[in-house]
Amino acid sequence: MACAVVLTPAADGPVRGGRRSARLGPALSWASIALCSSLASVALAQPAALPTATTADAAEEAELQRALARDAGTAGPATTAAAVPVAAAYSSPAAAGWQTILPDISLILDTALAAFVGAPRQTGAHDPAQRGFNLQQLEMHLESSVDPYLELQANLVFSQFGVEVEEAYGRTLAAPLGLQLRMGQFLARAGRSNPTHPHAWHFADQALVNGKFFGSEGQRGLGAEVSWLAPLPWVVELIAAAAMPNGACCARSFGGGQAISVGGARDLALNLRLEQFFDLSPRASLLVGVGGLAGPNSTGFWNRTEIAIADVMFRWRDQGDAQRRAFTLQIEMMGRRRQVPDRLLQDAGVTASAVARLALRWEAGLRFEHVLGVADDPLDPSWTADRTRSTAQVTFYPSHFSRLRAQASWDRRPAEARDGFAAFLAFEALIGAHGAHSY
Amino acid sequence: MMRMLACTLLVVALTFRAPSVAAEPAPTKVRVVCTLSDLAALAQQVGGPDVEVAHLVDPGQDAHYVDARPSLMLPLARADLLVVNGLELEVGWLPPLQRGARNAAIQVGAAGFLDASIAVRRLQVPGTVASRSQGDVHPAGNPHYLHDARAAAAVAQAIGQRLAQLDPARAARHRARATEVSSALLAFAEAQRTRFAALPEGRRRVVVYHQSLVYLLDWLGIEQAAAIEPLPGIPPNPGHIAKVLATMRALSVPAVLQEPYYPRNAAETLARLAKAKLVVVPGGADVDRGETYLARIRRTVEAIHGALR
Numbered sequence: 001m002a003c004a005v006v007l008t009p010a011a012d013g014p015v016r017g018g019r020r021s022a023r024l025g026p027a028l029s030w031a032s033i034a035l036c037s038s039l040a041s042v043a044l045a046q047p048a049a050l051p052t053a054t055t056a057d058a059a060e061e062a063e064l065q066r067a068l069a070r071d072a073g074t075a076g077p078a079t080t081a082a083a084v085p086v087a088a089a090y091s092s093p094a095a096a097g098w099q100t101i102l103p104d105i106s107l108i109l110d111t112a113l114a115a116f117v118g119a120p121r122q123t124g125a126h127d128p129a130q131r132g133f134n135l136q137q138l139e140m141h142l143e144s145s146v147d148p149y150l151e152l153q154a155n156l157v158f159s160q161f162g163v164e165v166e167e168a169y170g171r172t173l174a175a176p177l178g179l180q181l182r183m184g185q186f187l188a189r190a191g192r193s194n195p196t197h198p199h200a201w202h203f204a205d206q207a208l209v210n211g212k213f214f215g216s217e218g219q220r221g222l223g224a225e226v227s228w229l230a231p232l233p234w235v236v237e238l239i240a241a242a243a244m245p246n247g248a249c250c251a252r253s254f255g256g257g258q259a260i261s262v263g264g265a266r267d268l269a270l271n272l273r274l275e276q277f278f279d280l281s282p283r284a285s286l287l288v289g290v291g292g293l294a295g296p297n298s299t300g301f302w303n304r305t306e307i308a309i310a311d312v313m314f315r316w317r318d319q320g321d322a323q324r325r326a327f328t329l330q331i332e333m334m335g336r337r338r339q340v341p342d343r344l345l346q347d348a349g350v351t352a353s354a355v356a357r358l359a360l361r362w363e364a365g366l367r368f369e370h371v372l373g374v375a376d377d378p379l380d381p382s383w384t385a386d387r388t389r390s391t392a393q394v395t396f397y398p399s400h401f402s403r404l405r406a407q408a409s410w411d412r413r414p415a416e417a418r419d420g421f422a423a424f425l426a427f428e429a430l431i432g433a434h435g436a437h438s439y
Numbered sequence: 440m441m442r443m444l445a446c447t448l449l450v451v452a453l454t455f456r457a458p459s460v461a462a463e464p465a466p467t468k469v470r471v472v473c474t475l476s477d478l479a480a481l482a483q484q485v486g487g488p489d490v491e492v493a494h495l496v497d498p499g500q501d502a503h504y505v506d507a508r509p510s511l512m513l514p515l516a517r518a519d520l521l522v523v524n525g526l527e528l529e530v531g532w533l534p535p536l537q538r539g540a541r542n543a544a545i546q547v548g549a550a551g552f553l554d555a556s557i558a559v560r561r562l563q564v565p566g567t568v569a570s571r572s573q574g575d576v577h578p579a580g581n582p583h584y585l586h587d588a589r590a591a592a593a594v595a596q597a598i599g600q601r602l603a604q605l606d607p608a609r610a611a612r613h614r615a616r617a618t619e620v621s622s623a624l625l626a627f628a629e630a631q632r633t634r635f636a637a638l639p640e641g642r643r644r645v646v647v648y649h650q651s652l653v654y655l656l657d658w659l660g661i662e663q664a665a666a667i668e669p670l671p672g673i674p675p676n677p678g679h680i681a682k683v684l685a686t687m688r689a690l691s692v693p694a695v696l697q698e699p700y701y702p703r704n705a706a707e708t709l710a711r712l713a714k715a716k717l718v719v720v721p722g723g724a725d726v727d728r729g730e731t732y733l734a735r736i737r738r739t740v741e742a743i744h745g746a747l748r
Contacts, residue, residue: 063708063712064680064681064684065677068675145548173538175541175543176543178516180539277508277510278510285508315506317506319501320499320700322701360702361674399672436507436531436532436533437535438507439506439509
């Protein structure tokens with residue numbers, strides 16, 4: 001099923017693409033067939049390989065297969081059996097020391113096969129951005145309590161040629177008055193997507209507006225954050241943070257790659273967010289966030305940038321459902337104002353996505369993005385026209401710890417001669433103990 | 440700037456104050472939050488009128504896969520005691536809630552945090568290697584001990600001990616109720632063990648969906664002939680199911696057991712083809728309707744006995 005989705009854009013490559021993709025197209029098709037079939041064999045294999053040593057006759061076998069297809073939420077073909085360990089041995093209760101003072105350590109590999117029609121114009125550092133194979137990231141996550149007061153979390157991200165400290169922060173566990181403090185380097189809680197890692201994304205690439213406003217690694221920096229859970233009958237969380245306003249990858253609307261001398265709070269990138277959560281019913285919930293960022297930009301001493309963000313997430317899930325079906329609709333809107341010498345530049349962007357968990361192992365999602373360009377933008381000369389991108393993905397989860405995602409997108413670029421198309425086959429695997437994600 | 444710094448320093452000073460290891464006297468009711476409804480049913484009986492109990496997971500939900508809805512932070516923020524099943528059952532959703540609740544009293548290591556698994560004899564602890572190639576294994580042992588009345592008796596005692604520590608003024612009452620609940624459960628456990636032992640040996644065999652009933656089967660002296668999942672957390676495939684069916688026929692397995700939150704078609708079809716009965720075991724006590732743990736485990740045991748008889 002995943003193969004069909006992937007192969008169509010790859011096979012279209014030679015028709016619409018330039019010479020390079022014309023050569024690469026068929027190769028990619030074969031590569032995707034090979035990769036796809038080997039990975040899909042986890043779930044879908046030839047019924048011919050069924051073990052023969054059973055007493056079930058053909059009709060019963062077919063009946064069992066239909067029942068399994070209903071259980072799996074798919075009507076797909078049957079699969080083979082691997083080894084069948086039936087009853088695990090009872091072990092002695094004296095298994096001491098399984099949990100040690102070692103931190104939880106996990107390693108996540110994100111890799112993708114990509115095909116493009118038109119020049120690749122991805123905005124994220126972890127996006128598949130070149131034709132052929134891409135290492136999106138190899139993320140090492142470590143976390144543990146420091147003492148009764150603090151915990152430490154670190155995300156070290158390896159590229160093919162180096163290591164980067166994506167996040168590393170201490171967080172309080174026992175602050176009074178419903179407060180929590182964070183200090184170190186962290187992704188700002190600005191909107192819903194910015195503080196998340198590729199492992200938690202429902203699409204293989206970063207949202208366009210996040211790339212344009214925050215940079216290829218999102219809005220992050222060295223700083224401190226205080227958040228407060230209000231003592232109210234519903235969830236109201238107020239977050240305030242201050243961080244360094246620069247970094248080559250990550251504070252694009254502010255100092256960017258420039259060195260900024262910090263003389264006071266005005267010279268930092270400030271973030272404020274109010275998040276509220278409502279249980280609409282036992283199955284449906286709504287999360288609403290509003291906030292904004294403000295800080296100096298790279299054009300001069302008193303020139304500032306302000307970004308306003310509003311986001312809403314609706315989620316439906318029947319928690320008793322054996323298929324764990326769920327539906328999530330998320331809309332994130334951002335508006336930005338940059339003061340530059342003699343001009344006030346204004347732009348905005350929206351990301352809307354709908355993701356459905358269709359069955360135990362299957363997920364599908366749609367995403368729509370629209371980002372405004374600014375004519376003669378002195379700070380972003382490559383982005384002067386509007387861009388609209390539509391994306392669809394289908395994901396297969398062999399287990400809780402791996403996934404195979406096929407994604408295709410259509411990037412409308414009215415200012416250019418032709419639109420862009422991208423197709424990804426992304427693979428993720430996780431080992432080790434990985435902390436649970438926030439909602 | 441100076442005022443900001445001063446405020447920060449004040450908050451920091453308050454943050455690093457000595458943790459309250461010694462219990463403070465609880466003025467009114469002890470607010471207990473349990474992850475599972477079975478734990479809540481036990482805590483309610485042990486604490487009686489001296490506690491106020493809430494739970495986070497309903498009996499119809501799979502505790503492995505709970506949405507970490509932020510609203511679950513609210514009861515945790517006000518709790519004096521958090522009781523968890525442990526053995527990594529809640530590892531996929533509880534830590535962000537526990538942290539997000541910003542309540543020092545219930546953090547791991549505090550007096551207000553009780554991992555109930557410390558009280559029980561653990562089964563299926565990986566002997567040598569714990570690897571995810573074996574499926575979604577729990578390195579500390581099988582976490583589903585609350586299907587065993589003997590384990591529940593031990594948990595009741597642990598909850599009583601902890602309540603006595605947190606609420607010293609009423610310690611004797613907590614301990615007395617814990618002993619009462621525990622004795623009733625142990626007596627019930629013993630009686631059922633004898634009752635099941637009277638069944639013909641050939642009837643004391645079942646097929647399960649997930650490796651979640653090992654404690655129950657261990658208690659009642661029932662053999663697990665096969666599991667519908669080839670490995671924990673890995674959905675079944677036809678080849679495996681065909682083998683399960685063959686096993687069921689070869690051993691005349693009389694029943695298939697599973698909880699309500701697992702897919703049911705395979706189990707229904709297997710039960711029909713092998714002329715066995717499908718028993719849907721409750722996922723926990725229906726505490727919202729006032730069901731006690733003893734009532735819920737009796738309901739479980741009666742359903743299984745009915746199928747094996």
